[in-house]
Amino acid sequence: MPPLETFKRKMTEEEDNFTREVTEFNNEYGLTSNRDLLIKKKIKTEINDLENEAALLKNEMESMEHKNVQLNALQLQKSELKQDLFTLQSELKDLEKVIREAERMTKDLEAEKVQVTKKPQTDPECLRLKKELENCKDDDWESICETLRTEIEILQMVCHFHYVF
Numbered sequence: 001m002p003p004l005e006t007f008k009r010k011m012t013e014e015e016d017n018f019t020r021e022v023t024e025f026n027n028e029y030g031l032t033s034n035r036d037l038l039i040k041k042k043i044k045t046e047i048n049d050l051e052n053e054a055a056l057l058k059n060e061m062e063s064m065e066h067k068n069v070q071l072n073a074l075q076l077q078k079s080e081l082k083q084d085l086f087t088l089q090s091e092l093k094d095l096e097k098v099i100r101e102a103e104r105m106t107k108d109l110e111a112e113k114v115q116v117t118k119k120p121q122t123d124p125e126c127l128r129l130k131k132e133l134e135n136c137k138d139d140d141w142e143s144i145c146e147t148l149r150t151e152i153e154i155l156q157m158v159c160h161f162h163y164v165f
Contacts (some may be wrong), residue, residue, distance in 0.1 A: 120126045 120130070
């Protein structure tokens, strides 16, 4: 290819590139079209973008409010559980006090039981009554029984005698 044709072809390519770049520049900055329409279009796009962002922020705020309600409910539940724990700890202390008192009373009663168990062997009144009981056992029960039978027969006769008259 001759140099002149190469030069013309290069010039044509550069001219095409220049024309394309100028056209893009004019279109981008609205130099060849209605500038007001382009500005309105850009403003409308920005408004849509801002409305979308506002909707996202509103959704996020609603989500945060919902989470805040849940957090408040959990804090209330935590407070109630702390109160329940305090009540249970107080009841535990009261029960431990009752148990200690019952253990002390049991110990006292066991000591008293030991004393009461020893009493019949050491108390003078118990010893006297025990001796009297042994003496009664040694008495002749047959003679006492015979005496009582005789008295019963006499009483029956007296009753029968009063009944007949």
